[in-house]
Amino acid sequence: MYVKLLVWLTALLVDSCCFGVVASVDQRCYTFIYDDSSCPKTWLNWGNSCYKITETRFTWSNARDECRNLGGVLAAPSSDQENEFITQLLADGIVWIDCNDQDVEGTWECREDNAEVAYRNWYDGEPNNGAGGKYEDCAVVSIWNNKRQWHDLSCIHRLERAVCKMAGRPVLPV
Template sequence: MYFVFFISFTALLESCCFGEVASQDQQCSTFMSDDSSCPESWHYWGISCYRVTEKTFTWADAKDECRNLGGVLGVPSSDQENEFIAQLIPSSKGVWLDCNDLEVEGKWKCREGNVEVAYRNWYFTEPNNVKDDEDCAALNNGYDEKRQWHDLSCSSSTERALCKMAGRPVLHV
């Protein structure tokens, strides 16, 4: 079963119908996800589902919470995604992002699962490592009226978790 799915999925990716479901004669039917493709209390955008927790956590605990909920700690990969996520955050609150410089000070790595994300949206004075241990990034909704990132202490600061998972496609023919 896994082998058949892999071959079918690979064929779909290589067909002219990427992002669509191909029929035998290569006629394509568009598929799309809607809100029903996300679990309850998750929000759909693009091809993913997002959830901002009510509870606050340290950065490591936020990563664990997202895994427990079936997702990963997220990080935006565009201005549009950053704006969508900011709208999910209560005013003047923040969420942890899977972005840190724990390995090498000043060299920020932002990942979504195991995929490196190049996008950055730092507030103009950030990252500043003002407390010498600000190694994790958070997106704040309202930091100086902006929806940008800042660095915080991974272990002594607490923020909500931004959890993300792939949306499940719903076929529309």
């Protein structure tokens, strides 16, 4: 009986627009977070990847370095579902993501490792380069006014944590 239920639930999720997430009555997709042996301790699994929000707050470049030191990369969300998952990891506040326009002002590059990510999820009016002519060349994900979207900030702002990502390790059946 248990096996039949598991097969049915798996088929239901695979056929759903919300694969890897749990769909609710209002047709929105909500991710589920679970601990998985394919991720290092203190990292959480979603999809085929592992995620960690740092406790320490960094500048943007130090956040990127810290993710590398932990064996991952600074994450750059590539879908609404991944963006939603990352914001679910936040109790409050904001986290650095690997998006910036440091090379060419106004041309935002979002990278995960060395791969360009096309997805963008800017809050209304963002990126706005800040008030008073301050350059805001790096991006964060935040929950602001119940929206889970991106804002630009000065890259030397030191009040943000990092969202790190790494590929999940394959789990071999025993």
